[in-house]
Amino acid sequence: MQLTRAADYAVRVMIHLAGLPPGARVNRSELSAIAECPTQFLCKVLQNLTRAGLVISHRGNTGGFELEEMHRTASVLEVVEAVEGPIRLNVCLTSEHACAGQSWCPARGVWAAAQGALVEVLGGATISCLAQQPATARQPVIVGIDEARRS
């Protein structure tokens, strides 16, 4: 029960784009470096974000990816679901008829409650708020990283 790598990269990309001035475009290679994601893999992630209308893809020399202005207030949930599809914590929650036991299964309510709690947190966190965290707090502390690597 873990977030896919694709969804993790998608959220990184979205936070980066939301921290830029409106209309700013970033090319694929730069996004790949920022998200620390292999370019080929990021292409699929960007395709999903574009299809969901969260980012706009511009071609040509001045091309790149731009945050769709209307979606500056997108939540982490929207980004995750653009990549993974709707969050369904267990197969029995995928549809009304996914499990024959759903009218009496004692576990279904627990899965539904857990899914609800998860969705509430992810739905309440907007990409733009995350991008607005103080820049100093978002800079990697190089000494700290080196220390972590040595330890």
Next chain:
Amino acid sequence: MQLTRAADYAVRVMIHLAGLPPGARVNRSELSAIAECPTQFLCKVLQNLTRAGLVISHRGNTGGFELEEMHRTASVLEVVEAVEGPIRLNVCLTSEHACAGQSWCPARGVWAAAQGALVEVLGGATISCLAQQPATARQPVIVGIDEARRS
């Protein structure tokens, strides 16, 4: 981001065992039918539950699987983690040094909060409480199932 089938089957098995009188043993074939899980696959699930000390495996003609009495109060979280390992919603939450950006990444707090919410729900639901749901509420409504199949 979905529960593994193994963890789902493990919870079904545990709820069934918790609904039986103390000391009752159920063989593998019966558990396989109850959990609606292929026997081979259930073997691995039962191995995990046995290793975690949640069930006791008895060999021989009168053998079978029995709920470890001390673990009658186990939570859904304990059962899921016995099969899947500790719940870590994103790779960055697996250890102190899993991600170099953890001191400044704006998304990490969201993943941690979502994981916390999930763990709280699953940890608060005990297998014995689920097993004690009124028997009538737990009986499959056969007519309903048939209708669902026809639709």
